[in-house]
Amino acid sequence: MEKITMKINGREIETVAGRTILEVVREHKLDDIPTLCHSDELEPFGSCFVCVVEVKGRPNLVPSCATRVAAGMEVETRNERIVASRKTAFELLMSNHYADCVSPCMEGCPAGVDAQGYIALSAMGEYRRAVDLIRESNPLPAVCGRVCVRKCEVVCRRQDVDSPVGINAVKRFVTDSPGAYDGVPECAPPTGKSVGIVGAGPAGLTAAWFLGRKGHKAVLYEAKARSGGMIRYGIPEYRRLYLQNGRGDKLQR
Numbered sequence: 001m002e003k004i005t006m007k008i009n010g011r012e013i014e015t016v017a018g019r020t021i022l023e024v025v026r027e028h029k030l031d032d033i034p035t036l037c038h039s040d041e042l043e044p045f046g047s048c049f050v051c052v053v054e055v056k057g058r059p060n061l062v063p064s065c066a067t068r069v070a071a072g073m074e075v076e077t078r079n080e081r082i083v084a085s086r087k088t089a090f091e092l093l094m095s096n097h098y099a100d101c102v103s104p105c106m107e108g109c110p111a112g113v114d115a116q117g118y119i120a121l122s123a124m125g126e127y128r129r130a131v132d133l134i135r136e137s138n139p140l141p142a143v144c145g146r147v148c149v150r151k152c153e154v155v156c157r158r159q160d161v162d163s164p165v166g167i168n169a170v171k172r173f174v175t176d177s178p179g180a181y182d183g184v185p186e187c188a189p190p191t192g193k194s195v196g197i198v199g200a201g202p203a204g205l206t207a208a209w210f211l212g213r214k215g216h217k218a219v220l221y222e223a224k225a226r227s228g229g230m231i232r233y234g235i236p237e238y239r240r241l242y243l244q245n246g247r248g249d250k251l252q253r
């Protein structure tokens with residue numbers, strides 16, 4: 001390998017030709033260049049432009065992960081122009097992303113409720129739409145807003161900063177808002193089929209809801225005088241008292 005001498009941030013560096021600027025900078029611990037699309041295991045692709053640096057004599061900034069060093073090259077890894085360009089590249093990448101494509105809270109929710117979506121709607125004051133969105137996955141959100149074990153909050157990334165977003169409290173708030181249940185949900189035209197469901201507890205009610213949305217007629221059979229099952233008869237008193245007194249338990253990962 002041909003030995004070469006070059007300058008990075010004013011410091012003379014001896015290295016070998018063919019390596020990338022990023023590799024040399026990292027090897028010599030000259031700076032902490034941010035990267036997004038780069039992976040040590042893959043051929044450099046140079047698509048995100050978050051790793052750009054300045055090379056003397058070149059009018060444009062170049063991606064350090066995909067630019068090979070050469071003898072006499074002079075590189076600067078950090079200045080106002082570089083930082084502004086990295087910021088712009090990152091902003092462009094994120095411009096049509098509100099967050100992760102599938103948020104951790106949605107993945108963490110056993111019912112797959114789009115927590116990210118209903119929080120965004122409730123932040124816009126669209127409480128009824130927030131409830132509609134929750135009911136796309138869970139037709140019993142009001143009770144869930146009271147007794148849910150909040151697996152969404154356990155994986156909430158915000159707790160890496162301070163504490164998780166109070167997702168369940170938002171759900172409870174929107175489901176308690178006036179008019180939250182106004183309107184009739186969209187249903188497919190009647191199919192002429194009917195389904196008998198034994199038990200009008202949460203599972204039976206949920207099945208009936210989704211069957212109805214698909215245009216089937218659901219007939220619930222319940223032994224007790226009223227429907228609801230566990231959500232009517234099974235929630236213990238202490239749980240309700242706990243809920244009245246606020247949250248306060250510590251979340252465990």
Ligand code: FES
Nearest residue numbers: 046048049051065
């Ligand atoms: S890390 Fe994406 S272009 Fe270099």
